[in-house]
Amino acid sequence: MSERLPRQLHPGAWWLWAIGIGAAASRTTNPITLLVLVAAVGCVVAFRRTDAPWARGFSTYIKLALLVIAIRVVFRVLFGSQHGTTILFTLPELQLPDAAAGVRIGGQVSLEGVLAALYDGIRLATLLLCIGAANMLANPKRLLKSLPPAVHELGVAVTVALTVAPQLIESGQRIRRARKLRNAGSGRRGFVRGVAIPVLEDALDRSLVLAAAMDSRGYGRHDPQSRSSSFVTGALLLGGVGGVCVGVYAMLDGTAPRALGVPTLVVGCVVAVLGIRLGGRRVRRTVYRPDPWRGAEWAVSACGVGAAAVMFVASAVDPANLYPSLQPLRWPELGLLPALAAAIAMLPARLAPPVAVRPASSVSRDVAVAA
Amino acid sequence: MIRPLVAVAVVAASSSLLFAAPATADEWYDGPCTDNVGITVVIDFQELGGGVNVRCAPGPVTSGLDALDKAGIAWEPPLREPGFVCRIAGQPGPDREACGVTPPPSAYWGYWIAPRGGAWCYSNMGAGNRVPPPGSVEGWSFALDKSSTRLPPPGFAPPAVTPGTTPNPLSPGECSASASPTTTTSPAPPATTTTAAPTTVAATTTQAPGNPVPPAGGAAPGPTTTSTSPPGASATTTTTGVAGTTTTTTNAPTSTTSTSTTIPPVATTTTTSPTSTTAPPSSSVAPLGTVDLGDDQRGEGGFGFATAAGMAAAGALAATSFVVVRRRARLE
Known part of the structure; x- marks a missing residue:
């Protein structure tokens, strides 16, 4: 080992x-x-x-x-x-x-x-x-x-939401270290100007950099498709994810009725997989060096x-x-x-x-x- | 990581004396109160098994929950909403009710109130917020899969007025008379159901008041409580305890169909149990269940090995993480 x-x-x-x-x-x-x-x-x-x-x-x-x-x-x-x-x-x-x-x-x-x-x-x-x-x-x-x-689009939103905290922590640590190196005081005075604004600015800058990088890699482009098929895909995905959420909640919450949990979860999973299959057909994307499982x-x-x-x-x-x-x-x-x-x-x-x-x-x- | 541990340890240590302290002064006794100050507490386990139990909490009490405490009855609130009563005497057990949140309306302890000699009514107020008038009666009845209009009142009519006293009425607004079911409003056939053999009756009704009833061993079938109305306006409540061990028949007051709670009853309480002549007449009418009401069925629960081992394990793991983090910080 x-x-x-x-x-x-x-x-x-x-x-x-x-x-x-x-x-x-x-x-x-x-x-x-x-x-x-x-x-x-x-x-x-x-x-x-x-x-x-x-x-x-x-x-x-x-x-x-x-x-x-x-x-x-x-x-x-x-x-x-x-x-x-x-x-x-x-x-x-x-x-x-x-x-x-x-x-x-x-x-x-x-x-x-x-x-x-x-x-x-x-x-x-x-x-x-x-x-x-x-x-x-x-x-x-x-x-x-x-x-x-x-x-993928949904995933971006979720990933951004999940990584807000680590990004903020990292920005805060970097800016505090930089202030220390410049021998700036660590007092309460000037906290907003010294720390809060740089942190926000840092986050915005990085978002722009990420957006530019994604744009240059052709992110978000896919084959043209009819309005009805995109509506079906979206409805399937949303319904499926909603079903999975309700099902997981009902499974984990001890007070929810048992009958609500498993069926909703299963149906949600099936619908979500269908939506992913349908939606995946119009997105052609290859992954460079995928992570092995x-x-x-x-x-x-x-x-x-x-x-x-x-x-x-x-x-x-x-x-x-x-x-x-x-x-x-x-x-x-x-x-x-x-x-x-x-x-x-x-x-x-x-x-x-x-x-x-x-x-x-x-x-x-x-x-x-x-x- | 160390800090929360220390905080928990400090809280725990500061309260260690209180953990071991006995709950209340043991002045309660089985049966209805003999004075006009104490609160008579009726516990009806219904389908849970354990029969109907009557105790007197020496008054005055500050709340319905205080009456439970003073009557030496173990009860537990749900962990997250500590204003409700989730368990009484360990029932319903953790296998049926986790008592993390408020119990569902399909299985919960209903809180009933009555003046001496009156009729049960479902309390409009919580047991923690209500100050029972001295000498009044409180009932706890487990409602399993009952709709809100058919909640079962305790299977023991509020005991008659203590001789020579005037019962204290309930405060206005505590109890809506129109919505108060009583023990005898159901049109039942005029027949008394008795399932116990006559030989077993004598075994338990000779119990002197004040003696705690030993807990029932093992799983027992639930009691069957039958309220019947014979065509003489006198109510007969027959309570059959677990496996037919306790059978007591009482004649309840006649004013049970009245909606007013201030009418004094006319009927005196008499017993027809064949062996009750040996017991004192004032408290022998109380049906005795088979559950030790003071036992919450959770064991002693002192600071034991499992607690210490858990704290030690958490501390050791936290210390390991600290060492690893420190070592890596030194490497960098």
Whole structure:
């Protein structure tokens, strides 16, 4: 295993892995399980991230995750109805008119309410960190490249949407480094002029460069076709993707009716594949050096799906462990199956091929100086 | 990564004393309240299995949920909306209801209120927001696949007025009288269904008040509650406990078809159970279910090995990532 040549894993495999772990995390509110899952994801990122610009800034995602948790807790403290018996402290309560009966601002803050908000926030933060990990590990440009031709336009929009965060993080880091090199102060004053405007300008510049590059490569040109056939293709694609979205939501959301999930997903998939086939016929595009999908890709995506499957089994076998009791207060425990899921989630730290680590990452430094 | 761990550890440590503290002072007792201050709490498990249980929470209470607490009844809210009641005495179990969000209207605990000697009505307010008047009655009845117009009230009529007292009426607006189903409005045939053998009746009705009922072992078929109206305007409620272990027949007040909640009942409560003459007359009318109401069926749940192992695992993984990141940073 250690003799493998360094190469980049197919970005789709990383995304499947991350989505699988996200699905696993969505099954539980047990903070211990979630923290172990997050730590497993962090381990994989630490072992297998590249030196690419988007592969930096996991700490930014962690800060964002902590912010999500904090917002959740603060809102619950201020607005939530506190029904626990363990009162932590009492805030001054705002008297509301009778029309707003049931809404409470301030008042007693119970440990049970705060912990419920904390658990929920940790789950949301875990999902966020999973997406962040996929963004860091997968190369967004190669992900776009490996999409089927018919959904290319859709894929551009999705890729742009998914890579907004890493692009902003990267721009921010570059500009901060450049400011440091120029010995510009890091104070609050001049933050907008010094950081915010350059970041936006940077993003705009790069979008223009990307658009020019795509234009010069003949992107967006295809055979002329009748209006009706393009309408059929578009309707099939949109309907299919919509069906897949509804189906996935119904599958993952525990409260949705079971009958909604699988049929909608299957029908959506069939319709989407039809649309892709139809649309793909009018787009002739070749890919230069396509990313291979080999054993490592299968293994990594299987880890994500496996972690999700184990958690789904756990929610059927031992749901009390996945939803720890707050009334009465109980310590959350790490169950055997969730521990197994975390172990499976961590396997790509070894299964994925190693990445090439350059001793001195010259590129980013040079870019930073230029900026 | 370390910081959230530390935060969790601090929160956990600061509350460790509270985790172990006992819930309430044990002043509750089985059966309806004997004074006009305590809140009589009726728990009807319906299809869940466990029968009808009656307890008295010593008053005064600050809310309907407080009454549950004071009656020593374990209940759980859903995790994300902690204003509802999701489980009572561990029912419905985690296999049927995850209690992550609010339970669906097809299977939930309905909250019923009544004055002493009155009729049940479905509460317009949540149990957490309502302050029950002293001496009133609260009922929790599990509604499984019932439409909103056919919700089952608890299978035990609100007990009669404590002798020598005036029952406190419910606050106006708490209960819409027109929409309040009662135990005896259904036109049932005048026949009393009794499925238990007479020999098993004597086994459980001799239980003295105050003794917690032992939990039912294993899976048991649900109880059958039959409300009948004999043509004498007196209601007969027959409750057959799990596998026919408990059978108590009570004569409920006659004012059950009335929509007004302030009419004092005229009928006195008498029992026809063959063995109840040995029990004190004030509380022997309470049908006793077979569920230990104070047990939430979740075990002890102290700071155990699984918790420590989980924290250690998360910490070790986070530390590993840190070391790897540091080493790579030094390489660059």
